[in-house]
Amino acid sequence: MKKLLGIVVLGLLWCNFINTANANIYWVYEFYKISPQSNIFIIGDSGYQECLKSQLSEKEYNKAIKIEVNMSKKMEKTADTCVEKLLISQKNPVLQECLKNELSEERYNSLIVNSFSKKPKKNDFKAFQKCLFNLKTLIVDNSSNQPGSCPEGYILENNTCQPDQSKKITKQQSGTCPEGYILKNNTCQPDKSKKVTEQKSNNILSDEEAYGSKKSYADMWLKTMDEISALLLDSEIQNKQKYLDIVNNAISIFRRMESSTIDQQKSAGKQLVEVINLLEKDFQKHKNVEQYKDVVGKISGIMTGGKPPVDIFLANKVWDCKSYSEPFFTHHVTDLSKIKKILHWGSIRGGGGLKKSLKTHTYMVIKNKGSEVSVHVPTDSYLIASGKYTLHEFKDTIQYSLIFQASCDVVYYFYHLDKIEPGLQKKMGELALQEIEHKAKFSPIRPPIFIKGGELVAKTKGVPKSGWWDFGLLNKNNNNKLPKRIAKMKFPEAETKAQEVERFGFADCPYDYFTEDLKKAYYKKISKNRCGPKEIK
Incomplete structure (x- = not known):
C-alpha cells in the first residue's frame, strides 16, 4: 500500500465530489491511515470479491489483489463502493458479529443498520479495519496468477471460509481463526473469554x-x-x-x-x-x-x-508569532559543565529499533553516565506537541519527546527525556504510551502551552548506557539538498528514510540560533567545530 500514498494524498479532496452512486466514505484512505501495509482488495468475502470483479477488468482485478501498480481512480472508487456495500449489506455473519463486538450498540445501529446515518469516527474506522481484515483474506497463487478463495483445508460457504468437512482435520492449527477469535459452530467467533486489548487514542496524530x-x-x-x-x-x-x-x-x-x-x-x-x-x-x-x-x-x-509541503509545526502552529533575522536563543538548554561533547546533526546511526537511519538532530552526551541533567527552553516558546514511548533496547524504560515553536519559522525539539517538569506535565495531561520507538508519533498539545525562555521543562539521564539525548531544530525556510553520499545509501525502511529526508531539508544547527557568547560555549563541545554535514555550509 505504500505505493498508494501519493495518490491517496492527492485524492484527499475529490472524495467530496464522488457521485452519490458510489461510496460516501473514502475507505482506501481511512484504511491506509490505520495500516499502510493492508491490501483492501483481498478482503475474504465472496460478495465483496464479486463486486470488485463486476466493476474491474480481469487485468485490473489481478493486479489489484497483488498491488502490482499504483491504484487508479477507478480502482479506488470500486474498492470504496464495494467495502461500503459489504458493511451495510449485513450478509456476512462473521463480519457482523465482529462489528457488534467492536462497536457500541448505538454506533452499530447508526453506521450499519441505518447505512451511515452518522459519520464514522477514528475508532469506528479501526473497528471496521480490524473486522474486515480479520476475515480470511485471499491467498494469491503466484505460480498461476490466480487468487484462491480460502486457505488450504477450507471452502467458501455462505460468504465465509468454512472448514472443509470432506477432509479430516486431525489437529486445529494455530491461525485457524484470527487472533481474538475461536472456532465455534464451524465459524470464527469472537473469543469473549479473552479481552482483546488494543491501544486506542484519539490524541495521537496520524x-x-x-x-x-x-x-x-x-x-x-x-x-x-x-x-x-x-x-x-x-x-x-x-x-x-x-x-x-x-x-x-x-x-x-x-x-x-x-x-x-x-x-x-x-x-x-x-x-x-x-x-x-x-x-x-x-x-x-x-x-x-x-x-x-x-x-x-x-x-x-x-x-x-499531489500533496502539501511538510508542516514542521505539525498542524498546530501559533499564528501570533514573530520572525527573527538575528540569533534569538538567550538561555542555555542545559548545564554545559555536565556535557562531555556534542555530536553534529546529519549523521547516519542506528538506534530505536532501526539498524541505520538519518539523524536530523544533534546529540548531547552526558559526561557522567547515569547522572541527571536539567533541560530548559532557550527562548520564549510554545509547546506544540509531545510523545511518550518505550525504548527499543530497554523495554522497561519510558521516555518523552517535546516539540516547541520558537518563532514563525523555527521549531526545536528534545528527545529521550526521563521526566517532564511536574507543573508542565499537569498542563499537558496524560499522554498515550507507544510501544515502537522509531514509529512513535506525536500527540498535539492543544491549545499550545506558552513557556518563558529559561524555564525548566524536563530532566534526563539520556539513553541508558550511552547517556545521549537529542536536541534538534527545523527552519521552514531551509532547503537543504541531500548529499550524494547519503542519497546513494540503502536504508532498511524506505518509508522511514523518506520521512527523514524530508526533515533533512529543514534541519539546521540549533546552536547557531544562540546569541554569540552562548554559541561559542556550545561549539567548544562540538567535535571538529562542525555542527552539521560537511556539505551543508
Missing part, C-alpha cells in the same frame, strides 16, 4: 494530520482562501485584479479537483506562489498573514505536486 494534509482540513482551507480573496478585494494594491483572478481561479479548481485536468491544477498551483510573495511584501503586518501564507502554500503544494 501522518496526514501531522503534515497538515488531513482530508477534513479542506473546508477550513477554502474558508481561509475566501478570506484572502476578500482581503485583496478591499486593498489598494497594484495589479489587484490579477491577484484576485489567481486566488479565485485556485478556489474554483480546488473545489472540483476530480474534474479539473492536471495541467489546470499545476498552472493554478504555480500562480499561487505569486500570492505568497504578495502577502509577504504588502501584508506583513496583517494579523493573519502567517496563516494565509501557510494555507496558500498547502493548496499550491497539492495542486503542483
Whole structure:
C-alpha cells in the first residue's frame, strides 16, 4: 500500500465530489491511515470479491489483489463502493458479529443498520479495519496468477471460509481463526473469554494530520482562501485584479479537483506562489498573514505536486508569532559543565529499533553516565506537541519527546527525556504510551502551552548506557539538498528514510540560533567545530 500514498494524498479532496452512486466514505484512505501495509482488495468475502470483479477488468482485478501498480481512480472508487456495500449489506455473519463486538450498540445501529446515518469516527474506522481484515483474506497463487478463495483445508460457504468437512482435520492449527477469535459452530467467533486489548487514542496524530494534509482540513482551507480573496478585494494594491483572478481561479479548481485536468491544477498551483510573495511584501503586518501564507502554500503544494509541503509545526502552529533575522536563543538548554561533547546533526546511526537511519538532530552526551541533567527552553516558546514511548533496547524504560515553536519559522525539539517538569506535565495531561520507538508519533498539545525562555521543562539521564539525548531544530525556510553520499545509501525502511529526508531539508544547527557568547560555549563541545554535514555550509 505504500505505493498508494501519493495518490491517496492527492485524492484527499475529490472524495467530496464522488457521485452519490458510489461510496460516501473514502475507505482506501481511512484504511491506509490505520495500516499502510493492508491490501483492501483481498478482503475474504465472496460478495465483496464479486463486486470488485463486476466493476474491474480481469487485468485490473489481478493486479489489484497483488498491488502490482499504483491504484487508479477507478480502482479506488470500486474498492470504496464495494467495502461500503459489504458493511451495510449485513450478509456476512462473521463480519457482523465482529462489528457488534467492536462497536457500541448505538454506533452499530447508526453506521450499519441505518447505512451511515452518522459519520464514522477514528475508532469506528479501526473497528471496521480490524473486522474486515480479520476475515480470511485471499491467498494469491503466484505460480498461476490466480487468487484462491480460502486457505488450504477450507471452502467458501455462505460468504465465509468454512472448514472443509470432506477432509479430516486431525489437529486445529494455530491461525485457524484470527487472533481474538475461536472456532465455534464451524465459524470464527469472537473469543469473549479473552479481552482483546488494543491501544486506542484519539490524541495521537496520524501522518496526514501531522503534515497538515488531513482530508477534513479542506473546508477550513477554502474558508481561509475566501478570506484572502476578500482581503485583496478591499486593498489598494497594484495589479489587484490579477491577484484576485489567481486566488479565485485556485478556489474554483480546488473545489472540483476530480474534474479539473492536471495541467489546470499545476498552472493554478504555480500562480499561487505569486500570492505568497504578495502577502509577504504588502501584508506583513496583517494579523493573519502567517496563516494565509501557510494555507496558500498547502493548496499550491497539492495542486503542483499531489500533496502539501511538510508542516514542521505539525498542524498546530501559533499564528501570533514573530520572525527573527538575528540569533534569538538567550538561555542555555542545559548545564554545559555536565556535557562531555556534542555530536553534529546529519549523521547516519542506528538506534530505536532501526539498524541505520538519518539523524536530523544533534546529540548531547552526558559526561557522567547515569547522572541527571536539567533541560530548559532557550527562548520564549510554545509547546506544540509531545510523545511518550518505550525504548527499543530497554523495554522497561519510558521516555518523552517535546516539540516547541520558537518563532514563525523555527521549531526545536528534545528527545529521550526521563521526566517532564511536574507543573508542565499537569498542563499537558496524560499522554498515550507507544510501544515502537522509531514509529512513535506525536500527540498535539492543544491549545499550545506558552513557556518563558529559561524555564525548566524536563530532566534526563539520556539513553541508558550511552547517556545521549537529542536536541534538534527545523527552519521552514531551509532547503537543504541531500548529499550524494547519503542519497546513494540503502536504508532498511524506505518509508522511514523518506520521512527523514524530508526533515533533512529543514534541519539546521540549533546552536547557531544562540546569541554569540552562548554559541561559542556550545561549539567548544562540538567535535571538529562542525555542527552539521560537511556539505551543508
